[in-house]
Amino acid sequence: MVALFLVDDYVSAELRHWCFLDAWTGCMSWRSEAHKQIVLATDASSYKYGAVVLRGTDGIPPQTLCDYFGAVEKPIHLKEAEAVHNCLLSFESKLKHHRVDVLVDKQVVLHGLQLNIDTRKIEDRLSLLDKKTDQSNSAKRKRLAASLADFLSNLPTPLTLCSCSPEDIRKFLVWKDEFGKTKIHTASCLYIGSSDSRVNCACPLRLAAGTVEGVINLLCRIFEDHGFGRFWDSMTMQGYPVCSQIVKEYLTRIREEQAKANVLPKQAKPIFMSKLRPIARYIDMQLARSDITSRERYVLLRDQAWFKLQFFAGDRAGDLSILLSQQISKRFV
Known part of the structure; x- marks a missing residue:
């Protein structure tokens, strides 16, 4: 009996990646478990970055490098991160299988490197x-x-x-x-x-x-x-x-x-308390009528709620047209 399972694109790509094991007869090289420490210091300015190996083992002498950024303007903390990335790539052959301590003068770079960013969740939201x-x-x-x-x-x-x-x-x-x-x-x-x-x-x-x-x-x-x-x-x-x-x-x-023609862009007119009070009094007076119909009562109650919500919420009247009943937690009277 063959069972079929529905998997998403990420799992499917992972499965296809490991399919080579079905016919592979080789072996993987043994990776050394001995991590050696290297201290790498980097710094960046608005147009240039540099790095120096402060201390290393296995005969790695102190080394320096520097280069210029491209023409694209970026915030300084992004340039600091780019400097770390470029320097690690430059020393790749010497840093492989080593534990590297990177010294930077911008804490936001270290914070960004430690973030657990869920790129899939971000892409789904966008x-x-x-x-x-x-x-x-x-x-x-x-x-x-x-x-x-x-x-x-x-x-x-x-x-x-x-x-x-x-x-x-x-x-x-x-x-x-x-x-x-x-x-x-x-x-x-x-x-x-x-x-x-x-x-x-x-x-x-x-x-x-x-x-x-x-x-x-x-x-x-x-x-x-x-x-x-x-x-x-x-x-x-x-x-x-x-x-x-x-x-x-x-x-x-x-x-x-x-x-x-002196045409100005239209703007929403604010409703102040001096205008709201006469409006509320008039609506209350109309609601107290003995001959009021159900239709008139509905319209007056609707307008009363609209004006009071608009005033107390501080929103433009147009924004209230998208207001949901679940969002109203208090009734103004």
């Missing part, structure tokens, strides 16, 4: 986070890609991602701009500088410059996923249309237009 990020970004890209495909197919001359040009991308951005909620006041408008988009004027509603930049970045990812590269050749009209100069200029002009 893989999980990357997967969540990819799922979120992938959903946004799919929606935008579908919107772009619909726009291109409904042009007077239907196009696809492979046949569109930078000018078509700019037209798509203008079309998306029509669904914005930011009021762009003209210089002659009486409400110029106002952040309220509900004011009664004929000025258009547009996408905020930051939103336009986000759309362009998502378009970049969409074209990269389809293998268009990172460059646009204006001579042959081939490549990566989102990377063209006219698309970059479009974003610059949007920013300039909104800067002239």
Whole structure:
């Protein structure tokens, strides 16, 4: 009877490594159990490192070596660790089968060498986070890609991602701009500088410059996923249309237009106690009504909990939309 067992990749790789023993007829060389002590001192600066064998046995005389680091900038404790690694490799033939005491002037290097780092656990965690990020970004890209495909197919001359040009991308951005909620006041408008988009004027509603930049970045990812590269050749009209100069200029002009209209990035408005008290009193007054309906009671209780949690937690109101019931340990009354 043959039993089958499911093993992971690490165990499988280990088993394959030792398969040579089934047909091997040789023998392993005997390793000496006598460890001899060598004292190695290392040091590193911002551009150079060095080492010296302070004391050794078996006739190993004091030796020194030094070398320069590469052009990559690193913290000094990483350079200290790299100096130890390079020096051990340089003295490999002399240090083999010896016990080595390494002297360094940075305790963080010794602490790092003594850490028991579970690289598999770290990789699994990073893989999980990357997967969540990819799922979120992938959903946004799919929606935008579908919107772009619909726009291109409904042009007077239907196009696809492979046949569109930078000018078509700019037209798509203008079309998306029509669904914005930011009021762009003209210089002659009486409400110029106002952040309220509900004011009664004929000025258009547009996408905020930051939103336009986000759309362009998502378009970049969409074209990269389809293998268009990172460059646009204006001579042959081939490549990566989102990377063209006219698309970059479009974003610059949007920013300039909104800067002239005194459009400021929106920020969450804080709720202070002076505002919370009147709101709470009004909600309590409405809840005390004798003719209140179940629907109205639900809405008022929901708003009351929302405002009080927002105030006492100190979070932005948008953060409360992802609050879980398990996270609420105390009810504010």
